[in-house]
Amino acid sequence: AQSVTQLDSHVSVSEGTPVLLRCNYSSSYSPSLFWYVQHPNKGLQLLLKYTSAATLVKGINGFEAEFKKSETSFHLTKPSAHMSDAAEYFCVVSDPGGYNKLIFGAGTRLAVHP
């Protein structure tokens, strides 16, 4: 069965410093993986997706993630945090069995300090 573990429930960084949000997955298949961002009281917005075309995936707003099969990881990074990056981030794996089910991690809340 597919599952997703986000290793940190909260991450705090200073503006201008790098961001690392960690995600490990479990999948019996070659997975599709996503990172979504959610600002307070808003819906989810897709940051990036891995679809086996390339292991390093670039997304919006300067974020990128690297798929590492040997480590079953899909960590999200950004070289320099901006105040507007403060939000909740969800790592998601697609369950290929039948109905496009997405399996969500519990989320990581990113705080950015001046």
Add this chain to the structure above:
Amino acid sequence: DGGITQSPKYLFRKEGQNVTLSCEQNLNHDAMYWYRQDPGQGLRLIYYSQIVNDFQKGDIAEGYSVSREKKESFPLTVTSAQKNPTAFYLCASSSPDFFSYNEQFFGPGTRLTVL
């Protein structure tokens, strides 16, 4: 603009009342989903529909009901049988074709509070 709309943004319900949350999409997507979000728990799937006039229970369907009479619309009813309905509800849609890789598009959400 193509997208998903949910209404109302905020909804208050008295105990024992049924309420219906609206979800409309103009993306021409076949599949639609309802999720419930509670603090620190990520999103949990309530119901999904892959095609008009068909829907399936997700992981936490008890106390909820849905209909899918039109491709564009997938309303969710929170019944009085739902013991703890206070939560943030998100609707999503997707085009289940090979090239979409199951990406889902989300609405802005409805926050339901039971008084």
